[in-house]
Amino acid sequence: MSDSPTDSSRATPSRIRGLEQVDRLSVPLPHGTEVTTRVERMASGGRRIPQGVVGRVVRAHDGGFDVQIVGVGEVWFARDELIPRRPGQVQFARRREAAWAALTPCVVLETRVGSHAWGLASEGSDVDVRGVFALPLPWSLGLMEAPADLVSADGSTTYWEVRKTVEQALRADPNTLETLFVPGARALDVIGEWLLAERDAFVSKALFGSFGRYAMSQLDKLTRSQRLAEHRDLLLSWLCEDPAPDLDEVARRLAVVSPRSATSEENALLAAKTYVKQLYRSLWDQGLLTANDFAALTVYARGGGQRPPSARELRPKNAYNLLRLVSTAAGWLRHGEPTFEATGALKARLLDIKAGKVPLEDVLRDAEAMAPELEEARRDSRLPEHPDFARADRLLRRVGEEVARRWVTKAPGPLGRDAPEPPAMEWRDSE
Incomplete structure (x- = not known):
């Protein structure tokens, strides 16, 4: 949908509101968010970090965040000492946190990956988790684009939507194939069992x-x-x-x-x-x-x-x-x-x-x-x-039919009667 050259009052997706007027001191700051410091800070070795320095969030702990600052390293800041650098990142952080909270109950497959799966972990190694989630039927309808992945605030856990998982696996994406084939991969739902049963189709x-x-x-x-x-x-x-x-x-x-x-x-x-x-x-x-x-x-x-x-x-x-x-x-x-x-x-x-x-x-x-x-x-x-595209296609159709069945029959669970509400879309007319 785009603006008509003869009718400037038409509403368009670019005029969605509801996330535009937000408090930048209260929005979440997930892993990777680019931020600007609001205070001066002294780094190790007595180095002065002036107010207004740009960095990226690498982890959350103790009520604040470790921020990677180029040429300095990681420095801890309290939440009220940081603001997202761009308005788009504020909106992104809000959407990502909301999607995580709503859709993690819909995870159908999960596994631990990274150095722990490779036999290369040390005592201080991070625990990385990947998996797959299914979208409740209402989330795939309407004008709002549904999230294709969920990422935890600290960046250690990532889940992909079923279709995205299949598409990536058909391209032989290493991260996706590892998620499906690592011995510790476990299904949390029958849909996850189907993915594991058909994973050879992607190889x-x-x-x-x-x-x-x-x-x-x-x-x-x-x-x-x-x-x-x-x-x-x-x-x-x-x-x-x-x-x-x-x-x-x-x-x-x-x-x-x-x-x-x-x-x-x-x-x-x-x-x-x-x-x-x-x-x-x-x-x-x-x-x-x-x-x-x-x-x-x-x-x-x-x-x-x-x-x-x-x-x-x-x-x-x-x-x-x-x-x-x-x-x-x-x-x-x-x-x-x-x-x-x-x-x-x-x-x-x-x-x-x-x-x-x-x-x-x-x-x-x-x-x-x-x-x-x-x-x-x-x-x-x-x-x-x-890869076996026909087999992958049958798998996706089977998953889609199962998701629709649970929603229509109001089956118990997050894909049926307990499904989270999809985000509401609000519109405003052009000025």
């Missing part, structure tokens, strides 16, 4: 790309990001010279000190320019630059502003998981069934990577060394080329 050789090739490409990106971080302080110091060097000169210098060789001088310069662009785009995304360009990067360097963390502080936490994905893909393709728990030498290596004892360059080399094994496993695999 195909497509996991070669979604698990293996994806993981290796992400490892390569992590390696490039770390290389950039290692040279960041040096690059910023160059920009403080008088006169400040231009982009071509910075790229020339960076190409000389880059640890990885290029096939030609031209390619080395191109790669160096790409690194510089990645840097100012990243700083722009973090709110540290006034514009997304090289000129703003120069101003930032010469202004002595808040610096991002050094390369040693980065230690990408997910590098070990990406290498694990490559190993899981090779095993699944070769044997026709998955093994998620790491053992033996692989487990020891993954734990070293997780602890930051292995340089990313070495992790990438590990993955590249596994590439021939992955290719061979795909070539010889007995898995089908494509």
Whole structure:
């Protein structure tokens, strides 16, 4: 629906109200919410954090929140010391909290994933939970778009709606297939039992790309990001010279000190320019630059502003998981069934990577060394080329019919007579 060019008074979904006038000091702040600080705070080491700094919520505890601030780390703030940064995020937080409260009783399948499922957990490891929920029939009707996922306030638990789960599984999404195939997956409803019974329909050789090739490409990106971080302080110091060097000169210098060789001088310069662009785009995304360009990067360097963390502080936490994905893909393709728990030498290596004892360059080399094994496993695999779309379609129809039956007959439970009310839609005329 869109506004008519001849009738500006028509109501449209863009004029939904009810969430627009909200108290930004009382709305929930789920994991990942971008916030602005309302008070000055002293971080560890006596570093002053001024009012108005932007950060992201990473967890809730003790009546407040740990907020990740670039260049500082995690700092605790009370709820009334933070406000969501944008109006859209206020609305998002309200909607997400309301959907979580209303629909978690509709969860039909649940499992513990992450390091606990991989045999790589330590005493301080987070417990990550994923699962699937079904939408009560009224939530799939009307103009309001129903939520396709539910996320807990601390970000540790995620549930996907049944249709989204099936669509992701058909694409061989690693997180979805892991949720369905990890040995601890348990059904909380007969609909969850159906999902587990039909999960083989989603498996195909497509996991070669979604698990293996994806993981290796992400490892390569992590390696490039770390290389950039290692040279960041040096690059910023160059920009403080008088006169400040231009982009071509910075790229020339960076190409000389880059640890990885290029096939030609031209390619080395191109790669160096790409690194510089990645840097100012990243700083722009973090709110540290006034514009997304090289000129703003120069101003930032010469202004002595808040610096991002050094390369040693980065230690990408997910590098070990990406290498694990490559190993899981090779095993699944070769044997026709998955093994998620790491053992033996692989487990020891993954734990070293997780602890930051292995340089990313070495992790990438590990993955590249596994590439021939992955290719061979795909070539010889007995898995089908494509998932069973017809079987998946029958599953979705069966679930839809069951949800409708429970609602129409007012069967006991959250999908029947105890179903939560869908959110009301309010309209306002255009001004």
